[in-house]
Amino acid sequence: MKSEILIHPEELTEKQIDRMASRGVNVLGLHPVGGDSAVDSLNRLLAxxxxxSFRILLDxxxxxxxxxxxxxHAASYLLPRELFETHPEYFRMNEDGERVADYNFCVSNSEGLEIVAARAAELAHRLYRSRPAYYFWMDDIREKPCHCPACRKLSVAEQQLTALNRMIREIRxxxxxAKMAHIAYLDCIDVPHAVKPEEGIFLEFAPIEKYKDRPDRTREEEERRMMPLLLDYFGKEDAKVLEYWLDNSLFSHWKKPPKPFSADPEKVKAEVLDYADAGFSLIATFGCYLGEDYEALxxxxxxxPFTDAFL
Ligand SMILES: [Zn+2]
Structure with missing residues (x-):
């Protein structure tokens, strides 16, 4: 079982690396900020x-x-929004039957998907020193799939997996x-029964609902219920969980300055052991907003609390 901490690329310092390495962390994950400006933060990362100086740090x-x-979150990068003017058919159809370039894209248009796949393959090569595991998630949003007559037959998770299957074929x-993550997150939390994962696709289970402060726990329960079903469908080999135990960006409501942070070691350990028992082989947590500005404050x-859970 391996451990991973994901941080924002701009928070990477020698100190962060030393801290992780000395505590036995196996994988350093770099995560450009998501949300509506994900394409800008991805472009900043690529620059x-x-x-x-950045390569020296990664070395x-x-x-x-x-x-x-x-x-x-790479959807808006993989299918550049500028293409909408000449090729609206590449983009998603909303519930009113109009093509829109706001989120995600149509996964039934083969020409559009070809562009997505080619850009995914190119992106994979640009990620300096990346292990051959790729995480090109769809946009960070709920309920914005394609509603065109062909896509409409697919669930949101099935649309996501259709795009990933095309990408992994190209990258390989x-x-x-190469391997590629199918992220089970938000409305992609259910099993994509109608689409079979291609060779190289692995499950990334990212349960965020339990961190949401609302009285109705239905979504959280749904996540728990789906976990073993997803593991069965995608297989346990390479299955990864992406947690938020050290995610000070979440606890700071994604607003700087960061808030003071502490995690409960007992709780984290119990959950890590739970995931290990379930069969996950890589257990990751976000650890954003714990960089230099945090340390100065x-x-x-x-x-x-995270790293000791693996001792
Ligand atoms: Zn479509």
Whole structure:
């Protein structure tokens, strides 16, 4: 069982790397900020990757024994919104039957999907020192799938998996051992029965509902209920869970300055063991908003509630 902490690329410092490496973390995940401006933060990351100073940091992380990977909401990057003017048919149809370039895209238009796949393959090659596991998530939003006559027959999760299947086929032409995450998150939490995962697709289970402060716990219960079903459908090999135990960006409501942070070691340990028992092989948590600005305000952040759970 491996452990991973995901941080924002701009929060990466030698200190962060030392902290993770000395505590036995296996994988360093880099996650450009999501939300409506995900395409801008992904473009910023790609520019950052070209800078020698950033590459030196990533080289250092690798020397310290950390594997590196990148996880991002990529739909708006993979199908550039500028194409809407000439090719509205590549984009999703909303519930009123109009093509719109707001979120995601149509997964039944083969020409559009070809562009998505080609850009995914190119993106995979740009991710400096990435292990061959790719996380090109759809947009960070609920209830914005394509409603065209062909896509309408598919659930949101099935639409996502259709796009991923096309992408992994393309990526594997040049990176034969590439793998790609199907993220079970928000309205992609159910099993995509109508679409079979292609070779190389693995499950990434990201239960966020339990962190939402609302009296109705139906969605949280649904996540719990889906977990074993998803593991059965995608298989346990390479199955990954993405948690929020150290996610100070969530606890700071994604607004800087970061709030003071602490996690409950007992609770985290119990949940880590639960996931290990269920069969997950990589257990990850976001650990954003614990960078230099955090340290300047509150001192060294404590990541041991997570890392000690693996001892
Ligand atoms: Zn469609």
């Amino acid at each position: 950052q990757i070209e800078q020698p 250092y992380a690798a020397e310290c024994g950390l594997e590196i990977e990148y996880e991002m 032409k040049t990176i034969p051992n 509150y001192g060294e952040p404590n990541i041991t």
